[in-house]
Amino acid sequence: MFGLETDIFILLCICILCACAFEFVNGFHDTANAVATVIYTNSLKPTTAVIWSGFCNFLGVILGGIAVAMGIVNLLPVELLIDQNVYHSIAMVLALLLSAIIWNFGTWYFGLPSSSSHTLIGSILGVGLAFSVMPEATDGAGVNWGKATEIFGSLLLSPLVGFSLAVILMFVLRRALSKEAREQVFSEPKKNQKPPLWIRIVLIVTCTGVSFFHGNNDGQKGVGLVMLILIGIVPTYFALNNEVDPKSLKQNLVTIEQTLAKIDTTLLGIEEKKQLSKIRSSSNDLNTLVAHTTEGKIRQDERLNARRDILVINSNLKKLTESASANLSEQDKASIKENTDDKKGLRRYTDYAPFWVVLMISLSLGLGTMVGWKRIVVTVGEKIGKSHLTYAQGASAELVAASTIGLASGLGLPVSTTHMLSSGIAGTMVASKGIKNLQAKTVRNILLAWVLTLPVSIFLSFTLYVFFRWIL
Numbered sequence: 389m390f391g392l393e394t395d396i397f398i399l400l401c402i403c404i405l406c407a408c409a410f411e412f413v414n415g416f417h418d419t420a421n422a423v424a425t426v427i428y429t430n431s432l433k434p435t436t437a438v439i440w441s442g443f444c445n446f447l448g449v450i451l452g453g454i455a456v457a458m459g460i461v462n463l464l465p466v467e468l469l470i471d472q473n474v475y476h477s478i479a480m481v482l483a484l485l486l487s488a489i490i491w492n493f494g495t496w497y498f499g500l501p502s503s504s505s506h507t508l509i510g511s512i513l514g515v516g517l518a519f520s521v522m523p524e525a526t527d528g529a530g531v532n533w534g535k536a537t538e539i540f541g542s543l544l545l546s547p548l549v550g551f552s553l554a555v556i557l558m559f560v561l562r563r564a565l566s567k568e569a570r571e572q573v574f575s576e577p578k579k580n581q582k583p584p585l586w587i588r589i590v591l592i593v594t595c596t597g598v599s600f601f602h603g604n605n606d607g608q609k610g611v612g613l614v615m616l617i618l619i620g621i622v623p624t625y626f627a628l629n630n631e632v633d634p635k636s637l638k639q640n641l642v643t644i645e646q647t648l649a650k651i652d653t654t655l656l657g658i659e660e661k662k663q664l665s666k667i668r669s670s671s672n673d674l675n676t677l678v679a680h681t682t683e684g685k686i687r688q689d690e691r692l693n694a695r696r697d698i699l700v701i702n703s704n705l706k707k708l709t710e711s712a713s714a715n716l717s718e719q720d721k722a723s724i725k726e727n728t729d730d731k732k733g734l735r736r737y738t739d740y741a742p743f744w745v746v747l748m749i750s751l752s753l754g755l756g757t758m759v760g761w762k763r764i765v766v767t768v769g770e771k772i773g774k775s776h777l778t779y780a781q782g783a784s785a786e787l788v789a790a791s792t793i794g795l796a797s798g799l800g801l802p803v804s805t806t807h808m809l810s811s812g813i814a815g816t817m818v819a820s821k822g823i824k825n826l827q828a829k830t831v832r833n834i835l836l837a838w839v840l841t842l843p844v845s846i847f848l849s850f851t852l853y854v855f856f857r858w859i860l
Contacts, residue, residue, distance in 0.1 A: 396474055396475075396478070396621070399475075399478045399482075399621075400478075400617070400621050400622065402482070403478065403481045403482060403485065403617045403621065404614060404617060404748075406481075406482065406485040406486065406489065407485060407610060407613045407614045407617060407749075408610075408748060408749070408752040409485075409489055409752075410485055410488050410489050410492070410504075410508070410610065410613065411606075411607070411609075411610035411613075411749050411752040411753045411756065412752045412753070412755060412756035413489055413492045413493055413496065413504075413756060414492065414504040414606055414609075414610070414753060414756060415442070415445065415752070415753045415754065415755065415756020415757040415758075415759075416496065416756045416757060416758075416759050422441045422444075422595050422598040422599040422602060422786070422805075422809075423437040423438055423441050423595060423599075424777075424782075424809075425591060425594070425595065425777060425781075425782030425783070425785065425786050426591050426592060426595045426782070428577065428777045428782065429577045429583055429587075429591055429777065429778075429779055429782050430577050430578075430579075430580065430581060430582050430583065431582065431583060431587075431588045431591040431592055431595075432592060432595070437595065438757065438758050439758060440595075440596070440599070441595065441599040441757050442599075442754045442755065442756075442757035442758040443754065444596050444599035444600045444603065445599050445600070445602055445603035445607065445750075445753050445754050445757045446603060446750045446751065446753065446754035447600060447603065447750075448599065448600040448601060448602060448603020448604040448605075448607055448750075449603045449604070449607030449608070449610075449611070449746060449749055449750035449753055449754075450746060450747070450750050451604070452603065452604035452605070452607060452608055452797060453608070453797075454608060454611060454612075454739065454740065454741045454746075455608070455730075455797070455798075455799075455800030456604075456605055456608035456609060456612070456796075456797055456800055456801070456802050457608040457609065457611040457612035457615060457741055458612065458730070458739045458800065459612070459800050459801065459802060460508070460509075460512070460608070460609050460612030460613065460616070460802065461612045461615050461616055461619070462699075463509065463512050463513075463516075474621060475860040476857060476860075477620040477621050478620075478621060478856070478860060479853055479856035479857045479860050480515045480519070480620060480853060481616060481617045481620055481621070482852070482856050483511070483514070483515050483518075483849045483850075483852035483853035483855075483856055484508075484511040484512050484514065484515045484613075484849045484853075485511070485613070486848075486849075486852055487507075487510075487511040487514065487845050487848035487849035487852055488504075488507045488508050488511040488845060488849075490848060491507045491841065491844060491845050491848065492504055492507055495837055495841075503543070503804035503806045503807050503837075503838065503841055504606060504609070504804070504805075504806070505543060505606070505609065505802045505803060505804045505805075506543060506804060506838070506841040506842055506845070507841055507845045508609055508613070508802075508845075509543070509802070509842070509845075510841060510842040510843070510844070510845030510846045510849070511845045511846070511848070511849040512616075512849070513842075513846050513849075514845060514846040514847065514848065514849030514850040514853065515849050515850070515853045517846065517850055518849070518850045518853040518854055519853070522857075542796060542801040542802065542803050543802070543803060543804060543807075546792065546796070546803040546804055546807055546808050546811075547804070547807040547808065547810075547811035547838070548811070549792055549808075550785075550788055550789060550792060550807065550808040550809070550810075550811035550812040550815065551811040551812065551814055551815040551818075552815065553788040553792070553812070553815070554784050554785055554788050554811070554812040554813070554814075554815030554816045554819065555815045555816070555818060555819045557784040557787065557788060558780060558781070558784050558815070558816050558819035558820065559819060561573065561574075561780055561784065562574075572584055572587065572779070573587060573778070573779050573780040573783075574778050574779070574780050574820075575778060575779070576777075576778055577777075577778075577779065583779055587779045587783075590779075590783050591779065591782055591783055591786070594782075594783050594786035594787050594790060595786060597786065597787070597790030597791075597794070598786050598789050598790045598793070598805070598809065599757075600790075601789075601790050601793040601794045601797060601805075602793065602805045603750065603753055603754075604793070604794065604797045605793050605796060605797045605802060605803060605805065606753070606802075606805060607749055607750055607753050608797070608802075609802055610749035610752065610753065611741050611745055611746055611749050614741075614745045614748070614749065615741055615745065618745075619695075623691060623692045623695075624688040624689070624691055624692070625688075626742075627691045627692045627694070627695040627738075628686065628691050628694060628695055628737050628738060629736065629737050629738070629739075629740040630685065631740075632736055632737045633684055634677075634678045634681050634684070634685065634686050634694070634737065635678055635681065635684075637674070637678055637734055637737060638675070638678060640727040640728070640732075640733055640734050641671050641674065641675055641734075643723060643727045644667075644671065644701070644705070644724060644727050644728070645668075645671060647716070647720050647723055647724055648664065648667065648668070650716065650720060651664070651714050651715070651716065652715065655713050655715060656711075656713050656714070657711075657713055660708060660711050660713050660714065663704040663705075663707055663708045664704075664708060666700055666704045667700070667701050667704045667705055667708070670696075670697040670698075670700040670701045670704075671697070671701060673693070673697050674694060674697040674698065674701070677690050677693065677694050677697070678694075694737075695737075695738050698734045698735065698737060698738050699738065701728065701734060702728045702734060702735060705724055705728055706728075709721050709724055709725075777813070778816075778820070780816070781813065781816035781817065781820065784812065784815075784816050785809055785812030785813045785815070785816050786809065786812070788808070788812045788815075789805065789808040789809040789812050792808055793805055793808060807838065810834055814826060814831065
C-alpha cells in the first residue's frame with residue numbers, strides 16, 4: 389500500500405494505532421468533565437450519561453470541521469522535518485504520540501484532571517526542539533513559534549475565562565431567578581432523587597453541549613495527529629488534497645500578485661522586502677509546478693514542494709499585510725485573505741483531512757468516552773469544592789465550558805476541556821461560599837498538573853525522539 393516497504397508500512401500502521409490510542413485515552417480521560425455534573429445531580433444514571441456523552445463526542449468530531457486539526461498540523465512545520473530518511477519522520481511521530489499517551493494515562497491513573505491539549509502540544513514542541521539540534525536542521529527551525537504563541541495564549545487564558553465566567557453566571561442566576569426557583573436551583577441534590585424536570589433538562593442540555601464541543605475541539609486534535617503522521621511518512625499521497633484541481637489555484641496566484649503590485653516597495657523595511665521576495669519566489673515556483681501537472685495532479689515527487697510553497701506564501705502574506713509599511717487598503721487585505729483561505733484560496737489544497745481519518749478518530753474518541761471515566765468523575769464531582777455540587781453550579785460550569793469551547797473551535801484554537809470545566813466548577817464554589825469552599829489539596833494538584841504538563845511532555849518527547857532516531 390502507498391508503494392511503501394513492508395517495515396515502513398508496519399511502522400505507519402503502528403503510528404496510526406498510537407494516534408487512535410491517544411484519542412481513546414483522551415476520551416475516558418476527559419469524559420468526566422462532561423458527565424460529572426449530570427451524575428452528581430442525579431440527572432442521568434452513570435451508564436446512560438457516559439453512553440450519551442460518547443455519542444455526542446462522536447458527532448462532535450464528524451461535524452466539527454478541521455480548523456483545530458490544521459492548527460495542530462501547522463504548529464510543527466512538517467515540511468522542515470521531512471528528509472530523505474523516512475525513519476526520522478517515524479521517530480518524530482512515535483515520540484510525540486507515546487509521550488502524550490504516557491502523561492495522559494499517568495494523570496488519569498492518579499485521578500488528576502490534566503489537559504490532553506497541553507500534553508499533545510508539549511509533545512509536538514518537544515520533537516520540534518529535538519529536531520532543531522539535529523545536523524540536518526541547518527536553519528535551526530523545528531517549531532512554528534508564531535502558531536505556538538497563539539495556541540499558548542488560548543490554553544493559558546481558557547481556565548481564567550472559565551473561572552471568571554462561572555462566578556459571573558452564578559451571580560446573575562441569584563439575581564434573575566425568583567425566590568422559589570432560586571431555592572430549587574441552589575439546593576444540593578438529594579440522594580437517589582432526580583431534580584425538578586426543568587433543571588434536569590438544563591443539566592442534560594449542558595452535558596450534551598460539553599460532550600459535543602469536546603469532540604468538536606479535542607477530536608480535531610486527533611485528526612491533526614493522523615494528518616501529521618500521513619504527511620510526515622507518506623507525503624506523496626497526503627501532502628495535498630487530491631480532490632482539488634491544482635490549475636484552479638492559478639487565479640488565486642494572479643489575484644495575489646496583482647494586489648502585491650500595488651505595494652510601494654520603497655516604503656518597505658528589510659524584513660518586509662524579504663517577505664515579499666519569499667512570496668514571489670514561492671508563487672513562481674508554484675505556478676511552474678501547476679503548469680506541469682499530469683492528469684490533473686502535481687507530480688508525486690513535487691507535491692511536498694507545492695505544499696511548502698503554499699505555506700510560505702500564506703505565512704509571509706499574513707505578516708506583510710499586517711505591516712503598516714505595506715499600506716494596503718482593507719479591500720486589498722480582504723482579497724488576500726480570501727485567496728489564501730481554506731475555502732476558496734490556496735489553503736484549500738493543503739488544509740484537509742480524508743473522511744476515513746475523521747471517522748476513525750471519532751470512533752476512537754467515542755469508544756474511549758465509554759470506559760475508565762470514574763476516577764476523574766470523583767475528583768471533579770467531590771474533591772474540587774468542600775460542599776456538594778448544586779444544580780446551579782453544575783449547569784453554570786458546563787454552560788461556560790460548552791460555550792467557550794464552541795467559540796474556540798470556531799476560531800480554530802485548541803483549548804483544554806478539562807481546565808475549562810474544572811476551573812468553572814471552582815468558580816461556582818467560590819461564588820457560593822467564597823475561597824474557603826475550595827479543597828486546597830485538589831486545587832493544588834490540578835494546578836501542579838497544569839504547570840508540569842508542558843515541561844514533562846516536552847522532555848518526554850524530546851528524549852523519545854532522540855532515542856528513536858538512534859534505534860531506527
